[in-house]
Amino acid sequence: MSEMGVAFELLGVGMVTVFVILALVVIIGNLIIRFVNKFIGEEVKTQSKGSSNLTVEINSKKLAAIVSVVNLVTKGTGRVSKVEKQ
Amino acid sequence: MGILENLYKMTAIQAFIDNPGYLLMLAIGAFLLYLGIRKQYEPLLLVPIAFGVILANLPGGEMGVVPGNLIDLGGGHTKNLLEIAHDHGIMNFLYYSLIKTGFLPPIIFMGIGALTDFGPMLRNLRLAFFGAAAQLGIFIVLISAIALGFTAKEAASLGIIGGADGPTAIYTTIKLAPHLLGPIAIAAYSYMALVPVIIPLVVRFTCSKSELLIHMKDMDRQFPSNLKIKNLRAVKIAFPIVLIIIISVFVPSAVPLLGMLLFGNLIKEIGVNVARLTEAAAGSILNTATIFLGLCVGATMTAEVFLDFKTIMIVVGGFLAFAVSIFGGIMGVKVTNLFTKKKINPLCGATGLSAVPMASRVANDIALKYDSSNHILQYCMSSNISGVIGSAVAAGVLISFLQ
Numbered sequence: 293m294s295e296m297g298v299a300f301e302l303l304g305v306g307m308v309t310v311f312v313i314l315a316l317v318v319i320i321g322n323l324i325i326r327f328v329n330k331f332i333g334e335e336v337k338t339q340s341k342g343s344s345n346l347t348v349e350i351n352s353k354k355l356a357a358i359v360s361v362v363n364l365v366t367k368g369t370g371r372v373s374k375v376e377k378q
Numbered sequence: 379m380g381i382l383e384n385l386y387k388m389t390a391i392q393a394f395i396d397n398p399g400y401l402l403m404l405a406i407g408a409f410l411l412y413l414g415i416r417k418q419y420e421p422l423l424l425v426p427i428a429f430g431v432i433l434a435n436l437p438g439g440e441m442g443v444v445p446g447n448l449i450d451l452g453g454g455h456t457k458n459l460l461e462i463a464h465d466h467g468i469m470n471f472l473y474y475s476l477i478k479t480g481f482l483p484p485i486i487f488m489g490i491g492a493l494t495d496f497g498p499m500l501r502n503l504r505l506a507f508f509g510a511a512a513q514l515g516i517f518i519v520l521i522s523a524i525a526l527g528f529t530a531k532e533a534a535s536l537g538i539i540g541g542a543d544g545p546t547a548i549y550t551t552i553k554l555a556p557h558l559l560g561p562i563a564i565a566a567y568s569y570m571a572l573v574p575v576i577i578p579l580v581v582r583f584t585c586s587k588s589e590l591l592i593h594m595k596d597m598d599r600q601f602p603s604n605l606k607i608k609n610l611r612a613v614k615i616a617f618p619i620v621l622i623i624i625i626s627v628f629v630p631s632a633v634p635l636l637g638m639l640l641f642g643n644l645i646k647e648i649g650v651n652v653a654r655l656t657e658a659a660a661g662s663i664l665n666t667a668t669i670f671l672g673l674c675v676g677a678t679m680t681a682e683v684f685l686d687f688k689t690i691m692i693v694v695g696g697f698l699a700f701a702v703s704i705f706g707g708i709m710g711v712k713v714t715n716l717f718t719k720k721k722i723n724p725l726c727g728a729t730g731l732s733a734v735p736m737a738s739r740v741a742n743d744i745a746l747k748y749d750s751s752n753h754i755l756q757y758c759m760s761s762n763i764s765g766v767i768g769s770a771v772a773a774g775v776l777i778s779f780l781q
Contacts, residue, residue, distance in 0.1 A: 298779070299524045299533065303517040306775045310510040313625060313771045314764055320620050321503045321613075325605055328612045335609040 393437030399681030400435045406684070407431035407676070410564070419571030423544065423672050427564065430676020433469065440467035442680040446556065449474060473674045478556065482671045483549035484638040487770075489664025490545070491642025492656050494734065494766070496614055498759035500607065505726050505757055509764030511710025512730025513772045515540030515703030519695050520776075526691065531555045534776040536692055539566045540699025541769025542573070543732035548675065549635060550773045553781055560679035561689045565696035573733045576697075577740045580704040585724045589712075590748045592723040594757045601720040614647040625771070632774025636767065703731040707761065722757075729758040732765045 355375060362370045386392070394400055410428030414421040434442035444466050449456050463471035476482050499506055516537040523533035531554040538550040539562060547566040551559045569576065581590070607613055618640035626633050645655045707730030711722050725741035738758035745754045 295524050295530045295533075296521070298530050299517075299521040302520060302534070302776065302779055305779070306517050306772050307510070307513065309629060309775050310513050310768045310771050311507070313628060314506050314510040314768055316624055316628070317499075317506050317621065317764060317767060318503045320624060321500050321506075321617060322605065324613050324616045324620060325500065325607050328616065329606075329608045332609050332612045335611055 390437040397437070397681060399685050400437055403435035403679065403681045403684060404432055406679075407435065413568075413571070420567045422668055423567050424571070426669055426672025427567065427676040430469075430673040431560075431679045432676075433673070434677040434680050441469040441677055443473045443674070443678040444470055445683075446478075469674065469677045472670055473677060476670050477548075477552060477559075477674045480549060480552050480634065482667050482674075483545040483552070484634045485667045486545045486664060486671065487635050488638040488642035488659050489661075489667065490734075490766075491618075491639035491644075492646045492660035492664075494639070494643055494646075494763060495759075496617055496643060496763060497610060498756045499763045500610070500613055500617065502757055502760040505722070505760035506764035507714075508707050508710045508727040508730040508761040509766075509768040510730070511727060512703045512707030512761070512765055513541060513768045514706030515699040515701065515731070516769070516772050516776075518702045519699040522698070523691070523695055528688070528691070529555075531780050532558055532688075534780055535562055536695045537699055538562075538769070538773055538776065539569065539692075539696040540703040541732055541765075541772060542566075542570055542700060542703065542737070543766060543769045544570060545671075546635060546732070546769050546773045548671070550776055553777045557683065558688065558692065559675060560684055561692045562696070563675040564679070565692050569696055569700045570733050570736070573736045574740045576700055577704055577728050577737060578744060580701050580708070581725065581728055581744060584705060584708050587748065589715075589724050590745065591752070592721045593749060593752050594723055594726070594754045595752075597720050597722075611647065611649075615644065618644045618647070625767075629771050629774040629778070631778040632771050635770040635773065639766065639770070700731070704728045707731065707765075723752070723754055725754060726757050726761050729762040730765045730768070732762070732769050734762050734766060735759060737765075738762045 355372075358375060359372050362372050407428050410424055410431060413419040414424035414428055430441075433439060448466070449462060449470075451457060457465065459471055459475050462474050518537075519540055520530075520533045520537035523536045524530060528536060535547075535551040535555040535558055538547045541547065544563065544566050548559065548563050551562045555562075622633070622637050622640045625636055642656075642659050645652045645659060648656075707727035708724045709727070710730065711724040711727035715721050715724075723745060725745055729737040729741045731737060738755055741758045742753065742755040745752045
């Protein structure tokens with residue numbers, strides 16, 4: 293076969309193969325999603341033990357007091373970004 | 379006088395006088411460095427490639443990659459790595475051990491996999507099809523290049539630039555036409571850097587304002603998907619494992635690239651248990667591979683090889699491959715829109731070529747220009763990521779047919 297013949301053959305085979313593989317990607321993706329939805333179910337979201345939780349644990353009145361003290365001491369320029377319990 | 383003559387012979391001055399091509403190559407290297415440093419065109423790759431070009435064109439430095447016939451001993455035998463290092467210097471040792479063996483592109487794909495999130499594609503699976511339409515440029519340029527006198531292997535290496543995927547282009551060229559590696563790698567990475575220019579250009583000539591105003595989220599609200607993902611993490615872990623097994627059945631020659639891509643993605647999705655592996659794949663290993671790949675590719679661009687008419691053809695052909703691929707993706711969307719109620723913004727097709735995530739960002743910016751509430755990034759990422767798979771599959775087809 294001439295080189296041009298090979299090129300047209302590659303155009304046909306190549307494009308069909310790429311479409312078939314990406315169709316399989318779509319099908320496999322759908323099947324996996326359905327399988328996981330049916331047999332594994334929803335993801336359990338675990339709460340991270342981050343610093344934000346520690347801030348939440350602090351009583352809101354105490355937090356307000358800390359903020360106002362920081363405001364007073366820094367004359368309004370300071371900001372409370374994180375409060376941690378030791 | 380004898381001392382002065384010996385001193386002169388020690389320098390490279392005479393070599394520059396004998397072959398001014400070296401000076402031209404040094405200028406090209408410096409220009410590529412300028413593009414990488416000043417213009418920030420893919421600097422992570424263009425800077426090592428450009429410096430490799432400079433190293434390769436310093437006469438007497440023995441840093442240029444020599445043609446394969448100097449390594450070949452005849453009868454199917456080649457020099458071993460120690461002999462290559464001894465006879466041709468360390469750059470040839472690196473090139474013939476890391477590049478010619480096809481080692482580095484899959485390693486880079488592993489790193490890319492560890493940085494890739496298949497989530498947007500899994501949420502918008504139907505858009506993955508446009509990653510196939512956008513491979514059209516590869517095959518159209520393959521035909522054109524053969525018509526212009528390239529061999530089938532050279533034409534395939536040129537066409538694969540249209541996949542807009544650097545490691546895939548390099549891997550295919552190593553397998554099919556290693557003598558064109560330098561210009562093809564330069565063209566591939568240069569055009570990837572020019573995605574913000576090429577996509578708007580093609581879109582301007584092919585898309586109407588009403589098409590660019592198609593609001594993807596509104597379409598989702600009007601025609602909601604009936605398949606919700608309840609556990610995305612589990613889907614993301616299962617997906618690469620199942621996918622590589624299925625692909626290996628149909629296109630085994632794509633496994634080195636896609637296998638490593640999906641392995642890298644798997645360790646990313648597993649999470650903290652293998653976090654050290656992910657960190658290594660996406661960090662130190664990827665960076666090390668990138669340095670050696672860039673330097674070695676640059677070192678293939680010696681004056682004798684690069685200053686050739688074929689180089690100009692590769693630069694022009696590479697642009698065409700890119701533009702036709704974008705056009706193919708856009709046309710894929712337009713044809714789909716003829717048959718569906720749930721319309722798709724054609725920009726989601728324009729991103730079907732790889733160049734992740736730059737193509738998606740560019741498409742998103744275009745959509746926002748027409749409608750500031752039309753954020754299409756996650757939709758574009760779907761076809762963009764499937765484009766990586768599509769171009770690797772196209773490369774697999776070319777290699778298995780032509781090698």
